Amino acid sequence: MGVMAVDKNDLNNLPRLLLPCVRCGQCRSVCPVFLAKGVESDSPRGRMTLVRALLEGKLKPSDLLNEKLQQCLLCRTCVMECPSGVHVDRVIIAAREKLAEKKGIPLKKKVITRWLLPNLNRLAAFMPAAALLEGIVAVRVSGGYYRPRLNLPLVGKRLLPSVGGKRPEFLTSSTGGSFSASSAGRRVVFFTGCMTNMAYPRVAGAVVEVLRRHGVEVVIPKELVCCGLPMLAAGDRESFLRVREENIKVFKKYPGLAIITACASCGSTLKEYYAGGIEGKVYDFTEFLLGEVDFQPPRGVVERKITYHDPCHLRKAQQIKEQPRRLLKSIPGVQYQEVKEPDRCCGFGGTFSLSFPDLSQEIGITKVQALMDTGADTVVTACPGCMLQLADGLYNRQSAAAVMHVAEVLAAAYRAEERQN
Ligand code: SF4
Ligand code: SF4
Incomplete structure (x- = not known):
């Protein structure tokens, strides 16, 4: 199912974003948070219902409602699955804004978004x-x-x-x-x-x-x-x-x-x-x-058994699926092994992993186990956030697999080529 194009200004129009949801529940079968918690109010459909109730004044802003809306990874797995093209992630973002207007931003997030990140250079x-x-x-x-x-x-x-x-x-x-x-x-x-x-x-x-x-x-x-x-x-x-x-x-x-x-x-x-x-x-x-450039496949050998994890924001948000695989498979010596459900979310979700560390790790376990089942010695991905989450998960399960970015494997191959020459 293709992703419905949504104008940036739609973040201001929650009712319009919610409108296409026909409450079929198809999104429940793929939402990592729902799969971990098994509660309707933690499913994409449940969240849509909560937001609708908030808009209609049937639900007052509360800490519990805030928690339900915060417990979304913005992974867009539901968006890919939804037959009506509902942009659940945008509904959640817009609803969080609405709640923030009423209840303020949680302190932990405020520290990150208003102090830590804007001052990183310093x-x-x-x-x-x-x-x-x-x-x-x-x-x-x-x-x-x-x-x-x-x-x-x-x-x-x-x-x-x-x-x-x-x-x-x-x-x-x-x-x-x-x-x-x-x-x-x-x-x-x-x-x-x-x-x-x-x-x-x-x-x-x-x-x-x-x-x-x-x-x-x-x-x-x-x-x-x-x-x-x-x-x-x-x-x-x-x-x-x-x-x-x-x-x-x-x-x-x-x-x-x-x-x-x-x-x-x-x-x-x-x-x-x-x-x-x-x-x-x-x-x-x-x-x-x-x-955009005339890609020169490396000639240097990298002897690694590699599997690849699709970052949600690459595959689901940018529809970039084949490029990382093609690049990895172009490297001499790489044995490529596809993982089961390669686009299953790793559970990182940026600040989600800081706000809900236990849930984040629990969601990550399924992913990590699938990666380990491939027998790969190197897990490759294309997002530093996923790298950190996967490294943590693999370490916790006593796996010795290395975690690398696609660019790192390519750079290693070009360096090997240089040594060969
Ligand atoms: S978000 Fe989409 S898949 Fe989920 S209940 Fe609504 S229409 Fe169905
Ligand atoms: S974006 Fe991800 S975590 Fe959030 S409701 Fe959709 S599938 Fe669940």
Whole structure:
């Protein structure tokens, strides 16, 4: 079932968004939250009923209603399944806004959307100090991750990527900075996003490396901020509009340049919720590589048994399914094994995993088990959020499988090619 095109302004029109829902319940069979909890009010149809009741004044804003609406991953699995094309995710976002007007934003989300994310660039300056604390507050585990010894604020005991060894100069690299390519090919803006910047700079390095090999000059403007999805998802439209405006101002300094992302969530947000002249210019890294440049398959060998997890915001929001698979299968030495239900949500959901860590992990177990059942030694995906969730889930189930981004596997293959030559 195709996704119904919805105008951005429809977020302001909840009744119109709700209208096509015929309450058939087909969405229940795929919603990861409903499958975990088994309660109608935690299903997409149940949430639509609650929102309708709120609009009709039959239900008053309450903490319980807020919790029901917050417990949605915005994964869009229901949207793909719905025969009437209901944009459940947009209904939820709009309803959260409505509730936020009445009850305010929950404190935990406010800390994230109004303080933490808008200040990430400044916080990057504290990375070296944070790296020193890593070994004290957490135990180092394989794959460059840390397991907190105690419940930490916001993240609890979830696995954390190491912040040690980061290159702060990269995090704040200036226009046309250290990663620019020399060849005279295309020039692009790379929207790295918070998760890649803070948790996986190695992914950003791999993206730049692969693009440079294709003669693409990469610009990483240091002024770019969070894409705004966490703000949007929290119902904090004001904060979202603020960061969007900041980013658009930066994009305008690079007229005509394509904007590349390697984060499925940033990509879908930029494509769907941004305007201001960037329409049609945003590409996922995999989409760009196969559609916009003359892709040169690597000749270097990477001996890995790989399986791939489809990020919801890539496959369901951007309809990008084949590109990552084609890229992975183009690498000599890769044994590719498709996982059962490859587009099943991993349970991360951005701030969902911080607000509902137990539910997030419970949803992730089915996914992780399916990935382990493939016998793959490497789980690959195309979203840093999914990477963190899968690494945590695999670690909790004593799996030794590595978690990598598509760009990292490709970069490894090009490096192997260089060594072979
Ligand atoms: S959201 Fe779609 S699938 Fe779910 S009950 Fe409504 S019409 Fe049916
Ligand atoms: S977006 Fe995902 S979590 Fe939310 S109601 Fe739909 S299927 Fe369930």
